[in-house]
Amino acid sequence: MLTIRVRSSSGPYAIHCGKGALSRAASLFGKLTDSTGTFVISSPNVWRHWGRPLSKLIPGAPNRVLFDDRERAKRLATVEEIIRKLVRAGADRRAVIVAVGGGVVGDVVGFAAAMYLRGVRLVHIPTTVVAQVDSAIGGKTGVDLPEGKNLVGAFYPPKLVIADPTFLRTLPHREFRSGLYEVIKYGVIADTRLFGYLERHMDAILRRDPAALAWIISHSVAIKAHVVSRDEREGGLRQILNFGHTLGHALETATNYRRFRHGEAIGWGMIFATVLAVAQGKLPDTDALRIIRLVASVGPLPVLGKIRAASLRPIIASDKKARSGVVRWVLPHRIGKTQWGAEVPWPAVARTFAELPEIASHAGLRS
Numbered sequence: 001m002l003t004i005r006v007r008s009s010s011g012p013y014a015i016h017c018g019k020g021a022l023s024r025a026a027s028l029f030g031k032l033t034d035s036t037g038t039f040v041i042s043s044p045n046v047w048r049h050w051g052r053p054l055s056k057l058i059p060g061a062p063n064r065v066l067f068d069d070r071e072r073a074k075r076l077a078t079v080e081e082i083i084r085k086l087v088r089a090g091a092d093r094r095a096v097i098v099a100v101g102g103g104v105v106g107d108v109v110g111f112a113a114a115m116y117l118r119g120v121r122l123v124h125i126p127t128t129v130v131a132q133v134d135s136a137i138g139g140k141t142g143v144d145l146p147e148g149k150n151l152v153g154a155f156y157p158p159k160l161v162i163a164d165p166t167f168l169r170t171l172p173h174r175e176f177r178s179g180l181y182e183v184i185k186y187g188v189i190a191d192t193r194l195f196g197y198l199e200r201h202m203d204a205i206l207r208r209d210p211a212a213l214a215w216i217i218s219h220s221v222a223i224k225a226h227v228v229s230r231d232e233r234e235g236g237l238r239q240i241l242n243f244g245h246t247l248g249h250a251l252e253t254a255t256n257y258r259r260f261r262h263g264e265a266i267g268w269g270m271i272f273a274t275v276l277a278v279a280q281g282k283l284p285d286t287d288a289l290r291i292i293r294l295v296a297s298v299g300p301l302p303v304l305g306k307i308r309a310a311s312l313r314p315i316i317a318s319d320k321k322a323r324s325g326v327v328r329w330v331l332p333h334r335i336g337k338t339q340w341g342a343e344v345p346w347p348a349v350a351r352t353f354a355e356l357p358e359i360a361s362h363a364g365l366r367s
Contacts, residue, residue: 001016001017001024002016002218002221003016003017004017004225006137006225006228007229008157008232009232010157013158013159014160014161015137015163015225016028016163018164018217018218019166019214020164021162022057022162025058025162026059029059029123030059032123032159035095035096036092037092037096038058038063038096039065039089039096040064041065041067041097041100041105041112042065042066042069042099042100042105043066043067043069044066045069046101046102046127047064050100050170063089065082065085065089069101069104070257071252072257072258074107074143075143075145076143079108079112079143082108083112086112091120093117093120095121096121096159097109097112097120097121097123098123098125099122099123099125100127101126101128102127102135102175103128103130103131103134103135106124106131106141107153108143109122110154111143111154111156113141113156119156122156122157122158123158123159123162124136124158124160124161124162125162126161127167128168128171128176128179129182129217129263130179130182132167132179133179133186133216133217133220134241136161137221137225138157139155139232140155147315147318148249148253148319155233163217165210165213165214168208168213175261177206178261178263180206180263181244181263181266181267181295181298182263183217183220184267185241185266188270188274188335188336189240189241189332189338190240190336191219191223195335195336198294199290202297202298227240237340239321239340240330240338240340242321242330243269243273243332244270245330246269247265247272247353248265248267248269248270249269249319250315251307251312252265254312254315259303259305260302264302267298267301268304268356270295271291271292271359271360271365272356273331274288274291274292275292275352275355276329276331276344276352279351280348282331282332282339283333287335291335292363295363295365296363301360304357309349309353309354313350327343327344328340329342
């Protein structure tokens, strides 16, 4: 098991990742002093698989709230529902809120913890790939509006993260694959060694080989921790973590969160940003081909269908990273090196999006 520390404005916190991290939960919770109660918030599906062992390891686990963890439930009404249940359960300012689940659980519960009584202590126990390597780290919380994804939220770092790959064995295969696109993201933006490992060992990763999973999770966590420690509130470097996300979030919104898993939308977004970077003369063709092939190696992506660039334009313009309606793209310069804040004329964006089906066909992806 590896312990990685993250700096934040409210103090440092530790990420305990690796096989066996969950078994240390009781002792780790014991270090959160002066707690008046532990309140677990999860989803019915996660709790069905993991409720029994977690109840033995987390003090106060019977104090739990379960909610629908589909993306469509990631809204302000869900936050209000959770907070009202915490009130009725007697949670006070010294309570510890524990988010057990994937990215939606972490985002929603994190935001509820930030808002409840102006902030109570938060612990993340992520149970999916995307949550373990990305969303549980860095303090971003939030919910969606009809106009776009994550438009309401707060930076609210946890006190503790426990990321055990043992949770991943119960994930449906599509959900597991979806999380791997976020791992590819780290290789593209920051780590040629991770990228090369993914190229060589994708078959083992897809089989959920424990050693391979431990390797990619620990390296991804270390990259995310390094970036958010240097730039907690996305004023500069942290923007590289949005590689693939500007278009990916727009695809999710345009399809009402019904067609794509989050990671699948990011997979399309990374292909798009890669091709856009080539078109702008910022990325060598050889690197672009490697990136697209690695994305394709994870498996098929849902079809883009009849989505048109014109329908995505207002969604992209409302992206939280835009400035006065001007979109700032994250574009790779080479594998392991990325530019953020790139402005690209809309005609070039629309033209590149129109090329995606043909590119996907050549890469062996569905389109």
